[in-house]
Structures are given as C-alpha cells and as structure tokens.
Amino acid sequence: MNRQLRKNVVLVAAGAVVAAALAKELRQPPKARTWTGRIFGxxxxxxxxTPEKIAREFWDPDSDAFFTPHAFGVGYGLNLARVTPVLRRCR
Structure with a gap:
C-alpha cells in the first residue's frame, strides 16, 4: 500500500470515528446529550x-497513565509528566 493511500485510509477511519461519536450524541434527546463518552473503545x-483540561491532557503528574483522553476530540494524548521520568532513566 503506498503512502498516500495509507494516509487516506487513516483519515477516512478517523473521520468515521468522529462521525460515529457525534451521531451517538445526536441520537439522544437534547437534554440527555453529554458530548463525552466512548466509541469503539x-x-x-x-x-x-478549558486551559486546565488542555494542560492535564499533556501534563498530569497525579496519573500513572502514559496516555490521557484528549481535551477535545477523539482519542488520547501523551502524558509527558509520566513519560519524562521514564525517558530520563533510559539515558
């Protein structure tokens, strides 16, 4: 599979996941919509x-998780507070 085709497949898959999450919320009555949850795991x-949510996505020293949920959107971000000590030990 060439590089452009792989890129297009990833973009279509990501768009489908976002569309599925939005559809899941829009199927609910307006007062029941939370705009947060899980789709396909x-x-x-x-x-x-908020600035706090954005900061916590990338720097959450209180969490042992390497990956934290995105502050906005679908998927995970990298918890640099957890990764940095591991990288320092590897040097």
Missing part, C-alpha cells in the same frame, strides 16, 4: 476545552 469529548 476510544474516549471522546466534544465539550469546550
């Missing part, structure tokens, strides 16, 4: 991100 959050 991935977390999603379509609420307005």
């Amino acid at each position: 991935l977390p999603y959050d379509f609420r307005r991100p």
